[in-house]
Amino acid sequence: MTLQQLRYIVSIDRYRNFAKAAEALDITQPTLSSLLQKLEQELDVRIFERTNKRVVPTVIGEKIIRQAVNVISESDRITELVNEEKSKVAGKLDIAIGPTIAPYLLPQFIKIYTGLYQQVELSISEMKYDAMLDSLLQGRIDVGISISGHFREGIMEIQLYMEPFWVYIAESCWRKLPVFRPEHLEHEQMWIMKESQCLRESAFSFCKTRNLGKRIYEAGSIDTLVRIVDENGGFTIIPEMHIPMLSEKQRDNVRRIDGDYLSQRRVSLYLRHDFIREKILNSIIQSLAVFIPGDMLDAGLRNKALRL
Numbered sequence: 001m002t003l004q005q006l007r008y009i010v011s012i013d014r015y016r017n018f019a020k021a022a023e024a025l026d027i028t029q030p031t032l033s034s035l036l037q038k039l040e041q042e043l044d045v046r047i048f049e050r051t052n053k054r055v056v057p058t059v060i061g062e063k064i065i066r067q068a069v070n071v072i073s074e075s076d077r078i079t080e081l082v083n084e085e086k087s088k089v090a091g092k093l094d095i096a097i098g099p100t101i102a103p104y105l106l107p108q109f110i111k112i113y114t115g116l117y118q119q120v121e122l123s124i125s126e127m128k129y130d131a132m133l134d135s136l137l138q139g140r141i142d143v144g145i146s147i148s149g150h151f152r153e154g155i156m157e158i159q160l161y162m163e164p165f166w167v168y169i170a171e172s173c174w175r176k177l178p179v180f181r182p183e184h185l186e187h188e189q190m191w192i193m194k195e196s197q198c199l200r201e202s203a204f205s206f207c208k209t210r211n212l213g214k215r216i217y218e219a220g221s222i223d224t225l226v227r228i229v230d231e232n233g234g235f236t237i238i239p240e241m242h243i244p245m246l247s248e249k250q251r252d253n254v255r256r257i258d259g260d261y262l263s264q265r266r267v268s269l270y271l272r273h274d275f276i277r278e279k280i281l282n283s284i285i286q287s288l289a290v291f292i293p294g295d296m297l298d299a300g301l302r303n304k305a306l307r308l
Contacts, residue, residue, distance in 0.1 A: 003075055005039045006068040008032060009047055013065045014140065016055050073139045077276060089283050090119035096127040096135060098146040101267060103222075104241040105145065105288065113287040120283070136272050143275075143284060148266035158269040160288065161296040163239050165263040167255045168226055168246075170233040180235075180255040189234025191225050226250065239265065240296070 008025060012032070015021040022029040040047055047061035057065055079091060097105065106124065114122060127135065132144040133152045148159055167180045225236040226246070243254060257263050275281070285301055294302065 001039065001042060003072065005035060006071055008035055009039065009061075009065055010068050010072060012036065012048060012055060013057055013061075018050075018055065069139045081276065088119070089117050089279050091280075092121045092123070093143070093280055093284075094123045094125075094141040095284070096125050096132045096141045096144045098129060098132070099126045100222075101145060101147070102126050103245075104239065105292075108291045109287055112290050113283070116287060117283050120280070133270065136270060139272075142271075142277070143281070144270035145267065146270060148268040150270070154273050156271045156273050156275065158271070159298045160267050160269050160285070160301070161292050161298060162264055162266050163241060163296055165237040165239060165257070165265070166243065167235055167257055168229055168238050168250075169235040169253050169255055170229050171249075171253055172233050173235075178255075181258050189232065191228050191232075191234055191236040229253075237263065240293075 008021075011021040011025050012018065015024065018029050018032055022032040025032065036047065043064070045060050045064075046058050047064055048055050048057055050056075110122075110124070113120070125141070127141075127144070129144075129146045129150045132141070132146055133150060133155055135141045136144055137152070137154055145160070148157065150157070169180065222236075222238050222242050223245075226238065229236055230250070238254070243251060246254070269281075269284070271281070289297055289301065
């Protein structure tokens with residue numbers, strides 16, 4: 001049994017398809033099938049049940065794959081330890097990011113990070129938090145970026161920044177509401193994007209006040225919500241980093257929430273508890289800190305390196 005064979009079965013489990021797994025491994029499908037067959041013969045067990053329609057691990061196969069993930073992870077840590085000792089930021093880095101955060105971070109992050117750390121093989125994918133935490137535990141990704149507060153055993157959370165929400169009001173009514181107060185919820189249409197805007201920690205929660213709006217529509221993006229408000233009237237809430245994406249005319253329709261009401265979202269980095277790549281982690285934080293407003297960034301991350 002070799003480390004290469006273990007990587008092969010992990011890839012087959014990831015894609016549940018021989019053609020896709022072989023493509024990801026840069027080998028031919030017959031080669032992959034042959035290598036799997038040899039490993040199964042060596043172990044005298046069947047790791048995968050395969051038919052024309054699907055590939056799924058057997059009961060013993062699931063246990064072998066879990067152990068293979070651990071072995072591969074421990075093997076990769078040797079290279080990571082050497083790089084850390086040499087103060088070298090290099091190697092593969094797989095990041096997952098929540099889809100409601102990605103539009104505000106990825107364009108600038110990719111430009112800054114790839115410019116500063118050219119020896120890092122960067123890969124980024126969008127994932128919702130459940131899939132993200134699963135992928136972290138399974139060793140498929142190194143770092144996740146998502147809304148704060150998602151607990152999972154074996155996962156460490158590091159708060160990254162806090163972003164206020166603003167109110168975006170239709171042009172047809174903003175002159176009537178020069179100051180936005182929570183009681184205005186009763187008088188205007190409220191448009192909501194559930195995942196981005198319904199926050200557990202928000203004292204001024206748009207979820208709690210759904211019954212006050214005339215109509216609720218759960219859109220798929222902030223851009224969609226803004227267009228809905230422009231066409232239909234009413235209001236929505238937008239994260240502060242969305243404001244630069246508005247036209248000059250649309251920015252006239254943005255209002256702060258008046259009063260002592262908490263309306264914000266917190267964003268965190270998620271890592272496995274045994275993550276050791278301190279310099280890689282700080283390279284991510286330092287790149288994000290270039291463009292995330294200083295007053296949003298967590299105080300513990302400002303102008304100093306994070307220690308694991």
